[in-house]
Amino acid sequence: MAGRIPQSFIDELVNRIDIVEVIDARVPLKKAGREFQACCPFHNEKTPSFTVSPTKQFYHCFGCGAHGTAIGFLMEFDHLEFPEAVEELAKMAGVEVPYEQGQRATPQQREQKTNLYDLMANCDKYYRQQLRQHAKASVAVDYLKGRGLSGEVAARYGLGYAPPGNNLLHALGNQFSQQLVTTGMLIRKDNGETYDRFRERIMFPIRDSRGRVIAFGGRVINPDDDAQGGANAAEGRKPGAAGPKYLNSPETPLFHKGRELYGLYEARQALRQISRLLVVEGYMDVIALAQQDINYAVAALGTACTAEHVQKLFRLTDDVVFCFDGDRAGREAAWRALENALPVVGGTNQVRFMFLPEGEDPDTQVQKIGKEAFEALIQQAQSLSTYFFSRLREGISRHDLEGHRTLIEKARPYLQALNDEAYRSLLVRELASYTHQNEATVQDQLGLVAKTRQARPVSTGLKKEPPSLVRTALRYLLFHPEVAQQVDNPRSLAQIEQPGIGLLVDLLETLQSAPTLNTAALLERWRNTEEGKHLEKLATWQPSLNDPESLQQEFLGAIARLEEQHRSSRTDALLAKANQGQLSAEEKAELKTLLQRRQAVDPNGN
Numbered sequence: 146m147a148g149r150i151p152q153s154f155i156d157e158l159v160n161r162i163d164i165v166e167v168i169d170a171r172v173p174l175k176k177a178g179r180e181f182q183a184c185c186p187f188h189n190e191k192t193p194s195f196t197v198s199p200t201k202q203f204y205h206c207f208g209c210g211a212h213g214t215a216i217g218f219l220m221e222f223d224h225l226e227f228p229e230a231v232e233e234l235a236k237m238a239g240v241e242v243p244y245e246q247g248q249r250a251t252p253q254q255r256e257q258k259t260n261l262y263d264l265m266a267n268c269d270k271y272y273r274q275q276l277r278q279h280a281k282a283s284v285a286v287d288y289l290k291g292r293g294l295s296g297e298v299a300a301r302y303g304l305g306y307a308p309p310g311n312n313l314l315h316a317l318g319n320q321f322s323q324q325l326v327t328t329g330m331l332i333r334k335d336n337g338e339t340y341d342r343f344r345e346r347i348m349f350p351i352r353d354s355r356g357r358v359i360a361f362g363g364r365v366i367n368p369d370d371d372a373q374g375g376a377n378a379a380e381g382r383k384p385g386a387a388g389p390k391y392l393n394s395p396e397t398p399l400f401h402k403g404r405e406l407y408g409l410y411e412a413r414q415a416l417r418q419i420s421r422l423l424v425v426e427g428y429m430d431v432i433a434l435a436q437q438d439i440n441y442a443v444a445a446l447g448t449a450c451t452a453e454h455v456q457k458l459f460r461l462t463d464d465v466v467f468c469f470d471g472d473r474a475g476r477e478a479a480w481r482a483l484e485n486a487l488p489v490v491g492g493t494n495q496v497r498f499m500f501l502p503e504g505e506d507p508d509t510q511v512q513k514i515g516k517e518a519f520e521a522l523i524q525q526a527q528s529l530s531t532y533f534f535s536r537l538r539e540g541i542s543r544h545d546l547e548g549h550r551t552l553i554e555k556a557r558p559y560l561q562a563l564n565d566e567a568y569r570s571l572l573v574r575e576l577a578s579y580t581h582q583n584e585a586t587v588q589d590q591l592g593l594v595a596k597t598r599q600a601r602p603v604s605t606g607l608k609k610e611p612p613s614l615v616r617t618a619l620r621y622l623l624f625h626p627e628v629a630q631q632v633d634n635p636r637s638l639a640q641i642e643q644p645g646i647g648l649l650v651d652l653l654e655t656l657q658s659a660p661t662l663n664t665a666a667l668l669e670r671w672r673n674t675e676e677g678k679h680l681e682k683l684a685t686w687q688p689s690l691n692d693p694e695s696l697q698q699e700f701l702g703a704i705a706r707l708e709e710q711h712r713s714s715r716t717d718a719l720l721a722k723a724n725q726g727q728l729s730a731e732e733k734a735e736l737k738t739l740l741q742r743r744q745a746v747d748p749n750g751n
């Protein structure tokens with residue numbers, strides 16, 4: 146339910162903010178005629194088909210069909226819930242969101258979440274300050290310098306220092322102890338005492354897509370452990386008093402590992418257009434690459450890259466390259482990444498796989514060979530299909546029928562996991578060539594034939610009908626809401642039997658009682674309803690504006706014809722009743738007026 150926040154507030158807010166400003170802050174827009182344009186943030190494209198209309202306060206992508214209001218945009222792009230998106234817009238407009246009294250505890254919960262973000266921001270500030278000020282921070286600074294990091298890159302990624310011992314409670318205040326436990330910054334022992342999760346570590350703030358700190362990663366400071374290269378796995382546990390080499394925040398109300406990628410916010414800040422994203426294993430890899438001016442690396446956080454991660458990356462680019470260490474752990478991680486990526490690859494979206502020489506990680510490798518040579522390695526990354534088949538064929542040495550059957554059996558579950566038909570047939574073709582069989586035979590053996598045939602939509606051969614009167618009226622109303630004031634007595638239309646008429650009447654009445662609503666505010670009134678989805682689609686209509694006058698005439702004409710239809714069916718009904726002599730005096734008067742009108746409109750009685 147959209148409720149809890151009064152509708153009048155949403156009306157006013159949506160009328161007050163400018164969607165162009167909201168979107169431009171996240172996706173830079175260019176003016177194009179009356180509208181604004183950009184390459185769509187929700188699908189991949191090289192030429193802009195994403196448009197933002199300042200008059201309708203509505204965005205629409207002709208490529209993928211994404212559309213909505215400013216609130217809808219924030220929900221999609223920043224992954225916000227409805228109330229959060231409203232909060233965000235209210236902040237931009239400098240107003241408080243009023244919550245209706247006597248409702249659930251959600252406002253408090255929301256406030257609590259806001260407080261958690263503030264708290265994390267304060268932890269972040271504290272750690273960064275310690276990196277500059279703490280007496281023991283020089284070890285950390287020396288370590289970072291030793292790794293070739295500049296102050297500029299360290300600042301861009303917000304690196305900090307967690308000193309030895311327990312400090313957070315003292316630094317932030319005892320009253321926050323519970324919230325610090327909730328955010329995973331403190332650990333509570335059985336006896337109720339708490340201690341800092343991160344002690345004597347270099348701190349890496351993990352930011353969400355809006356740049357808010359939601360978690361931390363911490364790395365032990367041990368100048369020696371570079372000598373033991375290859376141990377740079379995200380949570381490679383190295384025994385010892387200092388604990389694991391890398392430590393992440395646990396899952397918290399703010400942080401969900403499977404959803405966040407380290408470095409994504411920073412990459413988006415650094416690059417206007419992201420043509421490729423490189424997925425590496427650890428924070429130090431991301432930062433070492435940034436130091437060499439490779440600003441498009443991200444890392445999953447102590448977990449394999451999930452389908453949700455890959456989907457998130459595909460929103461920004463169609464070229465995702467996974468980079469793995471050449472050791473056994475790296476190869477295992479690569480295969481997991483492939484499995485997770487399969488359901489979301491296809492179309493123009495590709496994932497590729499890059500393996501570094503044994504004993505190297507991106508950090509050591511890029512320092513050794515430099516940006517250009519490293520980027521050349523990225524260029525040579527294997528395609529998914531090459532990697533897929535080379536891995537599947539491992540251990541199948543026999544080039545006979547049995548070997549082929551084994552290969553097909555191994556491939557089956559993966560090919561079934563693919564959602565993209567075209568990509569699947571490509572892999573089937575390759576599989577056919579490896580097994581020296583024709584594609585149909587392989588498809589048969591995979592049990593894919595039926596699925597492929599069923600998936601094809603049945604063409605009805607019906608021609609597209611011209612828009613109905615109701616549709617014509619609705620789409621113009623959404624295009625130019627002010628016109629509603631020119632319709633007398635919309636309620637009279639309600640008796641017409643035509644699909645959508647009720648919605649048209651509701652829209653007209655809403656606009657007559659709230660004449661200042663723009664398209665977006667109007668759409669917000671119908672959020673979370675079936676009708677709302679229909680209205681949003683109609684709002685994507687972009688007529689040519691060469692002749693605005695005739696557009697308005699078309700609308701008024703549609704309304705007039707609807708009224709006429711109503712009068713005509715009413716006349717017929719009354720005439721039928723009159724034939725049976727059952728008209729009341731009132732109905733007689735009505736019929737008389739109707740007949741006079743019919744005579745005036747059409748004197749020949751046609």
Ligand SMILES: [Zn+2]
Nearest residue numbers: 185188206209
């Ligand atoms: Zn799009």
